[in-house]
Amino acid sequence: MLARLTGLLLLICAALAPLSPALAQEAAAEPAAAEAPPAGYAELADILEDEASRQALIDTLRQLAAPAGEGVAEGDPAALEAAAKAEAASLSPEPSLARRVAALTKGFAEGAVDQATAVWRGLADMADGDGRDFFSGMATWAGELAIVVGVTLVLFFVLRRLVAAVYGRADRWVLASPEGGRRWVRRTLAIAGAALLDVGVVLLAWVAGYLLALTVLGDQGRMNTAQSLFLNAFLIIEIVKTGLRGLFAGRFAGLRILPLGDEDAAYWNTWLARMVGFIGYGMLTAVPIVNAQVSLAAGRATAVLIMVLAFVYALMVILQNRRRVRDSLTARADRSGSGFVRAVLRLLARSWHIFAIGYFAALAFVTVVRPGDALPFMAASTLQSLLAVAGGFIVSALLERLITLGIRVPEDTRRNLPNLEKRLNAYVPTGLRVVRIVVLVGVLALIADAWDLWDLAAWAESERGSGLIGAFFDVALIIVLSVAVWIAVASWVEHRLSPETGTGEPGAREKTLLSIFRNAFSIVLITMTAMIVLSEIGIDIGPLIAGAGVLGLAIGFGSQKLVQDIITGVFIQLENAMNAGDVVTAGGITGTVEKLTIRSIGVRDLAGSYHIIPFSSVDMVTNFMRDFAYHVGEYGIAYRENIDDAIEHLKAAFEELRADPANGALILDDLEVHGVTALADSSVNIRVRIKTAPGSQWALGRAYNRLVKKHFDAAGIEIPFPHMTLYFGQDKDGSAPPVPLPAPLLPKAAE
Structure with a gap:
């Protein structure tokens, strides 16, 4: 019984060996057990049916799964020694960095050797009896599979030819519309309709293939596994090709999503469709058939061969078109009016081939490392990455559009709040740029999550991740509210200061107080916002407040x-x-x-x-600007002039001044004549005063002085000015010396 159980356990390990590198090593160590005949499965079934045998198998499995030292017979010294060594190894300190690096390198090398051995064994199996069995077994249902494949593909191509006229009509309908929003609407509707029609054709061909396999070929209601594999692969691959046709649409420019020429679109559509068909049918149909008919090692060899060929072909195509795609992307970037789109296209122009080669290299690597779910993993990762990039690009393009257009306010609002539009265009584009950065980070996080580089969902559910996300949204909300409050307060101040609000021109005191209030409010708001943001991101603001108090006290003493x-x-x-x-x-x-x-x-x-x-x-x-002002003027006249006449002319000059529309509106009262204020050395001074609006006293004074001079001149009233007497001296005899005059000053008669 024990020998039978041991043999069955080795058989199970051999069956599971291709699914795990560790089990593969065990299978290589026991080649005889790995080659157990299929009759062992029947023996395993017999053991599981017998209760005593089943219990013995369970006990054996538990002993193998138990830690070292447990379940070891007391009388087995070798087993006890091995268990003691295992326990000592488990209690030994953590190995050094050099030992860990060496172990990692050793494991990688051994895994590579195991993979190469498995591939070689699979190729050998295909050349030996297993391969002959595979080909002989394949001949029994190859005809039925060929019929299903032929009917499905022929029906698919016939249906596509029938609906090609619909595609052409939709293409002409789109191109006939004028440029602008109407064409975009038509193009969206036409692309969606063409995609639905294309998917419908695929579904019809797929259903027809299933009906043929279930009702006509083989047993009624049953179908061959190979036929099911092909039909499922056909459905998946052709739906993927439907997406490619929507992107490129080689023959219909109006139904094309990507902005490419007809030649470029047809080239890339053909190449990608060929690559998808080769990898898809190979991995979804050929590899599972080899796994079932030959061995898992042979299936792995087939998968590696398919991916190596696909990678080499993709590498050749990418390198051949590197310069062509770069020049096309650079030219399109130069024609773009959006700065963001221009930067993205230039980045792609420089490095698109690196991304493409890296993608196909990752596809080949994942196929070798994870042969069981390589294609589903790559399909899901690619789809999530494309959706993340497309969504991020669309959102970023919309944000760039909003940033470029700016914000426009109505004319009435602009008149009442002249700085509102300027302030909005200062804050909102900055916020949109921050949102664009957040979108970029989100796209990178989704791409990393798609390729298992980072578990985004687990991180978001963790305490650190949820706390960081919550803090980010809290900080963003606080900043947005602070900016909104500041815009509202500043706009209210502008509304009060604007003369267009219906209340008229505000007073000078109101202007001053509102301006000071706006400045003080901005300082308080910035301080409070900074404190709350620091508190939200986990910084204790208590010491900051205490330190600010001490610092304020020190500043108070040092800056009295x-x-x-x-x-x-x-x-x-x-x-x-x-x-x-x-x-x-x-x-x-x-x-x-x-x-x-x-x-x-x-x-x-x-x-x-x-x-x-x-x-x-x-x-x-x-x-000088409170309530009213005065122009105070003192005017001197000669001693020989009549004072009353002079006062009358001063009044006449005032009346003429008040009659002027511009100056008269600034005069608040009649002329005040204070009379003679001084009998000066050479003049009699008369003072008058004019009450004016505040700030107008200087302009009215200048205008009144002009009129006084004009009236005094007309009346012959002398306005005294200093006189100078020249004394040339005289001789002792009383005669005056000659006056030396230059020639230009001599009278004409003297000349």
């Missing part, structure tokens, strides 16, 4: 002047001492206030110089 500036500025604003646009004298400087902050004032003087005056330097503020 700054604190004084801020406090003085607060009180000046509360007292409404000045506003932007006022003409003031502050800190010994007279000029127009252009800017007010919480610590300083910006003044531009008459000469155009700009002065920044800290509020701590402002002991007194003289504001």
